[in-house]
Amino acid sequence: MSDVTVGVFTANEEQTIELGRAIGGLVRKGDMILLNGGLGSGKSVLARAIIRRILSQPQLEIPSPSFPLVLPYKGEGEKADWSILHADIFRFERQEELEELGLFDSPETVVLVEWAERVPALEKMAHLIISLNIPASGQGRLIEVASSADREELAQLGARFPVAP
């Protein structure tokens, strides 16, 4: 993991959504996508944009999965064979608990996990790891996207969303 890491900056929510759309375009079936970052850092905003892009449904309603802890999505039309799970594991500590949640049941399903750092064992299963940080100024978001080497197109995100000097 972490063969390609790119640091980007989004100045506002709209740009975070843009970034999510771009990341959504890189997602492959069966990807496990981890979202790390504190409360209000933008995990849900990003996850929503990624899911909407994967499913080509820009208006799809995507609530925060705080209760229930996992929400499933199914593709339609040419994406009919896609399925997604969106989880928030803030209250979890062990991989076994996530197995009970059903996060690893289907290798074809895309799984997005908010608060992934709560269960460090997830890292070795991940295809994309996204870490969101609120800068000391409180303005914008610094976002690191890491992936395995076969996702080199990710490097282009750095040019689209450069970190402010």
Ligand SMILES: Nc1ncnc2c1ncn2[C@@H]1O[C@H](COP(=O)(O)OP(=O)(O)O)[C@@H](O)[C@H]1O
């Ligand atoms: N680049 C940004 N600059 C400033 N605010 C942002 C940016 N991106 C997202 N936000 C805001 O940050 C908040 C993130 O909320 P949310 O996605 O629910 O966080 P989390 O799921 O990490 O707790 C939203 O209010 C959103 O408008």
Ligand SMILES: [Mg+2]
């Ligand atoms: Mg959230």
